[in-house]
Amino acid sequence: MAAGAIRLEGENLTCVRGGREVFAGLGFSVRAGEALVVAGRNGAGKSSLLRMIAGLVRAASGRLALAGGDPERTLPEQLHYLGHQDALKSSLTVIENLTFWARYLGDDGQGPEAALETVGLDAVADLPSGYLSAGQRRRLSIARLLVAKRPLWLLDEPTTALDRAAQDMLAGLMKAHLSGGGLIVAAAHGPIGLERAKELRLGESV
Numbered sequence: 184m185a186a187g188a189i190r191l192e193g194e195n196l197t198c199v200r201g202g203r204e205v206f207a208g209l210g211f212s213v214r215a216g217e218a219l220v221v222a223g224r225n226g227a228g229k230s231s232l233l234r235m236i237a238g239l240v241r242a243a244s245g246r247l248a249l250a251g252g253d254p255e256r257t258l259p260e261q262l263h264y265l266g267h268q269d270a271l272k273s274s275l276t277v278i279e280n281l282t283f284w285a286r287y288l289g290d291d292g293q294g295p296e297a298a299l300e301t302v303g304l305d306a307v308a309d310l311p312s313g314y315l316s317a318g319q320r321r322r323l324s325i326a327r328l329l330v331a332k333r334p335l336w337l338l339d340e341p342t343t344a345l346d347r348a349a350q351d352m353l354a355g356l357m358k359a360h361l362s363g364g365g366l367i368v369a370a371a372h373g374p375i376g377l378e379r380a381k382e383l384r385l386g387e388s389v
Contacts, residue, residue, distance in 0.1 A: 189215045189251040189334050191236070191366055196245035198231050205231050209245070211383050215334070218357065218367040218380035227386030229370035230267070233337045236368060237264040252334065262335035267343075269324045273313030277304055280312050281326055288331035298329040302352065317344035325353060328360075336360060338369040342376075350376060 196209040205228040213219045221229045234240040236247060238259035249258050271280050281295040292298070299305045302322040307315070312323065321344045328336060336357070342350050354376025357367055361377075369375055 189249065189364065189366060191335060191368070192246075192248050192250060193236075194246045196232075196235065196247070197243040198228055198235060198240065199243045200231060200240075204243075206385055207244075209385075213366050213368060213381070215251075215364040215366060216361050218361060218369065218377045219383055220375065220377065220380045221368065221370045221383050221385060222372070223385035229385060230339050232385070233264065233266070233339050233368060233370055236335075237262060237337055239264075249335065258335075261333055262337055263328050263331075263333045264337045264339075265324055265328065265341055266339045269320045270327075271312045271315075271320060271323060273311060275312060276309050277312055277315070277323055278308040280323060281330060284327045285330035288327075288333075292332045293329045295326075295330055298326040299323075301329060301356070302326045303349070318346060318349060321345055322349055322352075325356065328356070334365050336365065336367045336369075338367065338375075340371060341369060342371070342373075 191213045193209060193211045197207040198205040211219060221232055223229055231240055235242055247258060249261055252261050277299065278295055281298060285295050293301065296305065299308055302325050304319060304322055304326065312320065315323065341353060345353065357377055361367060
């Protein structure tokens with residue numbers, strides 16, 4: 184992934200949910216090695232924008248494109264989306280959940296065991312995920328970012344339920360992803376450990 188080769192662009196985006204216009208005329212650009220933090224009050228459309236990029240919400244108007252990406256894949260196929268839900272099956276063990284995601288997404292990143300060690304869950308690998316704390320579940324979801332390579336990470340309030348040590352771990356992973364030419368778009372109410380990130384504020388006049 185060559186630095187500067189990939190760029191995510193949004194032009195004149197409009198989002199309508201339940202008959203209400205959430206935002207309109209929105210535009211942004213994020214290049215390889217850059218992070219964009221989407222900020223704003225509750226209901227301003229932060230999560231909706233991330234879900235729109237992920238292909239889970241249809242744009243009422245506008246254009247989204249990943250320039251320089253894999254021409255054989257759609258935009259959603261070239262990203263990881265870490266939303267509010269952790270997408271774990273409680274009856275499966277920690278390692279079984281992560282192995283499933285590695286096989287489903289394409290096993291071209293870290294192995295599941297190595298990813299669990301990175302996020303500090305190797306000691307509970309054989310524990311059913313239903314027994315995990317909220318913070319542990321979040322760390323397991325973060326491990327999903329590591330087992331399959333994707334140039335774009337979409338992170339919705341990624342530090343939720345994480346203690347300080349886990350927040351520092353996540354910040355390190357995000358910085359490593361950016362250093363490797365990746366892109367990050369994150370919705371957040373506060374700092375997430377990326378001091379040089381660009382900011383896009385929703386729900387405010389310019």
